[in-house]
Amino acid sequence: MDRIEECISFQLGKAYQQITRRAREALAMHGITPVQYATLCVLWERDGLSCADLCARLILDSATMTGIVDRLETAGCVERRRGPDGDRRLSRVYLTASGNTLREPLQAAMDAMNREIDAHLGQAAGAVRRALTAIGASSREAT
Amino acid sequence: MDRIEECISFQLGKAYQQITRRAREALAMHGITPVQYATLCVLWERDGLSCADLCARLILDSATMTGIVDRLETAGCVERRRGPDGDRRLSRVYLTASGNTLREPLQAAMDAMNREIDAHLGQAAGAVRRALTAIGASSREAT
């Protein structure tokens, strides 16, 4: 394990870097970043989630989530609402009309990219997906 | 591809996030970050490289490299030297005694982690490594 290029942690990081770069380019014309897309994705599936819900789903720190929602709100894609009735600590995140309009083009772009990666992997795609999911889940419950 | 968890780009990102977290914990006692370790790794193999050499090897932006070398220099692991003889644009990065002392414990910690990941992947390790390397290399030359 002398050369850094032979470390699986390095290989994983560079693969991630490359995919992120391509996603950034694919989404740039809409002014959305990859992480912002992931956040919108969860909201398209179920609107009005709290920041804590989004953090759990996207496996992100609450400090990171605050900034992401801040920028999505500034961009006019979502808005925070703190219900005067419910728990006033919670700030629920709701899609705006603009946020919903982005769904079709963004999902089309990202689906195309993900399909391309799968095609690139060929028969190994299933094994790679299982391996990545296993690594991602490993010892997260042990924390 | 409705749920973000099913996108390979998301799975890749979360696997990377998990590995980075473990590497950060393994290196924290030495005050070194994962990227700083990768930089030292390259220098242990060949000392006195320029920033451009390090950028090419680690596939990083020169702006990122400046900050990493800054912090390694502040930590006393390396020092920059601009030869009065050679190309004065170049600033070569040299390991200090302290930087060399870190080699054994850091490589031991990271080798153990990488072996653990490989063991976790089992028979799929080879295919996963090849897939990650292929993704990492894809269309980088096309830029």
Added chain:
DNA sequence: TACAAGATACTTGTATGCAAGATATATGAA
């Protein structure tokens, strides 16, 4: 030689990502 073009490192601005802590709110026990 003198200048255009390229290379090298650095700076600035923005966006994650996490650690640590602050603030406001809710909830349970005494």
Added chain:
DNA sequence: TTCATATATCTTGCATACAAGTATCTTGTA
């Protein structure tokens, strides 16, 4: 009721990561 504790979000500080631009130096060419 009242206070300790827990929760949800936000703030601050630091470390990547990249885009865009700057300053300095080198080199090829007229």
